[in-house]
Amino acid sequence: MISLIKLHFSYLFSWKIIYISLIIILITMISFVFLSKFYVDHNLLVYYESFYLEEYLFSSISLIKIVVLLQSMFLVINGFIINKYDVYILIRRDRILTLTSKLMVLIIGIVIFILFLYLLMNIIGLFLTPYYQVDINLFEFLIDLVIFGVLYTLLYVLLIIITKNMYSLLIIFITYFVSSISLEYLVLKSDLSLFSKLLNLVFVDIGYFKNLGYDLYFSNLYYIALCFGLLEVILVFYNKNDIIN
Amino acid sequence: MKYPIKVFNFIKEYKNEVVTIKDFIIGKRITLLVGKNGSGKSTILRAIAGFIKYEGIVEVSGKVSYMSELPYFPNDLTMDEFISSLNSISKIKNKESNIKELLKLFKIEGKRKQLLSSLSKGMKAKVNLIQCLMEEADIYLLDEPISGLDKDGVNYLIKYIENSEKIFIISTHLVSDFKDVSNEVINL
Numbered sequence: 001m002i003s004l005i006k007l008h009f010s011y012l013f014s015w016k017i018i019y020i021s022l023i024i025i026l027i028t029m030i031s032f033v034f035l036s037k038f039y040v041d042h043n044l045l046v047y048y049e050s051f052y053l054e055e056y057l058f059s060s061i062s063l064i065k066i067v068v069l070l071q072s073m074f075l076v077i078n079g080f081i082i083n084k085y086d087v088y089i090l091i092r093r094d095r096i097l098t099l100t101s102k103l104m105v106l107i108i109g110i111v112i113f114i115l116f117l118y119l120l121m122n123i124i125g126l127f128l129t130p131y132y133q134v135d136i137n138l139f140e141f142l143i144d145l146v147i148f149g150v151l152y153t154l155l156y157v158l159l160i161i162i163t164k165n166m167y168s169l170l171i172i173f174i175t176y177f178v179s180s181i182s183l184e185y186l187v188l189k190s191d192l193s194l195f196s197k198l199l200n201l202v203f204v205d206i207g208y209f210k211n212l213g214y215d216l217y218f219s220n221l222y223y224i225a226l227c228f229g230l231l232e233v234i235l236v237f238y239n240k241n242d243i244i245n
Numbered sequence: 246m247k248y249p250i251k252v253f254n255f256i257k258e259y260k261n262e263v264v265t266i267k268d269f270i271i272g273k274r275i276t277l278l279v280g281k282n283g284s285g286k287s288t289i290l291r292a293i294a295g296f297i298k299y300e301g302i303v304e305v306s307g308k309v310s311y312m313s314e315l316p317y318f319p320n321d322l323t324m325d326e327f328i329s330s331l332n333s334i335s336k337i338k339n340k341e342s343n344i345k346e347l348l349k350l351f352k353i354e355g356k357r358k359q360l361l362s363s364l365s366k367g368m369k370a371k372v373n374l375i376q377c378l379m380e381e382a383d384i385y386l387l388d389e390p391i392s393g394l395d396k397d398g399v400n401y402l403i404k405y406i407e408n409s410e411k412i413f414i415i416s417t418h419l420v421s422d423f424k425d426v427s428n429e430v431i432n433l
Contacts (some may be wrong), residue, residue, distance in 0.1 A: 007331075007333065087317050
């Protein structure tokens with residue numbers, strides 16, 4: 001298993017992919033810097049600190065979610081459409097092991113990417129602005145973000161294995177936006193529309209809820225169970241489908 | 246191992262066509278699969294390798310190694326990295342000296358540090374062939390192995406097959422290249 005994981009790492013995270021990921025992180029970092037409003041008068045930032053803090057967090061978190069979705073899509077397309085190397089592994093190892101190790105590598109990759117963005121958001125907030133403070137809700141947000149990233153990565157993988165078409169992933173990306181738009185800001189969870197609740201069953205978004213702060217609509221445990229369910233379905237489809245046409 | 250491969254009532258449905266293959270048994274060491282385009286040569290090799298789902302029976306006795314018609318190399322890797330990574334996941338690891346010998350035989354040992362994406366079509370065909378031959382298996386499935394190979398490459402391959410004791414099943418359009426070495430020709 002270790003040798004398989006090493007192989008997937010070297011195949012999926014070539015220098016080209018790492019450079020592209022670093023460029024994405026750099027662009028996001030620059031965006032964080034501007035979103036922090038560091039150029040606004042210091043006294044003004046202190047006077048309206050709660051407003052600026054809320055605005056910085058909301059904009060940065062929205063940006064992180066979109067960037068994570070795009071990065072995940074990019075990694076999945078690279079791993080399943082651009083690099084169709086599975087044929088070489090499957091002659092040596094079985095399907096379940098091959099795909100499980102590949103998914104593990106993809107998930108590790110996306111989690112590391114999320115950690116980078118999360119750290120940058122906090123570091124820039126702490127060092128560039130007078131209003132930023134790290135509270136417990138932000139740690140919970142990190143867990144939500146990891147679940148969010150893993151869940152969408154698995155959804156992308158499932159769809160690409162079924163359709164074998166990279167453009168089909170846009171369906172998931174667009175559905176996320178629908179889910180995001182339907183999720184109102186600063187409402188009670190119970191006040192959400194049925195449509196929004198149904199969408200959040202699968203196409204989750206991290207919302208900002210009254211009395212709770214940033215959170216997923218259903219419990220983390222539900223989404224973790226959903227990830228395992230998706231993993232099972234992915235393995236079934238991968239086992240059932242043709243590897244090469 | 247008298248009959249390493251038996252195929253009965255084989256049907257493969259693709260989106261726009263159905264491939265039906267007549268029953269056959271392979272019992273000889275070197276078998277050529279010949280037929281027109283779309284007759285199912287590649288399809289049956291993929292079925293034997295376990296890459297596609299189908300209706301019917303395909304019985305395989307022994308471990309199989311496979312060379313696809315087109316290479317599906319991972320981008321941005323050198324030939325050396327590619328070959329050693331595949332060897333690292335093999336259940337029976339091949340000795341470095343054996344791999345070197347294969348690279349020498351096909352005259353590509355000097356290209357080991359070159360990126361796979363920068364190799365010529367012929368070189369890629371050779372790497373694709375080597376990744377298959379370096380795997381310890383009982384049966385080697387070669388799908389159009391000479392497409393992209395130059396005359397020397399074809400001769401090296403024929404020499405290798407002749408000297409080997411393993412079973413080879415080769416799909417090809419050009420029977421003439423293998424006619425002296427093949428023990429059996431199956432027309433699909």
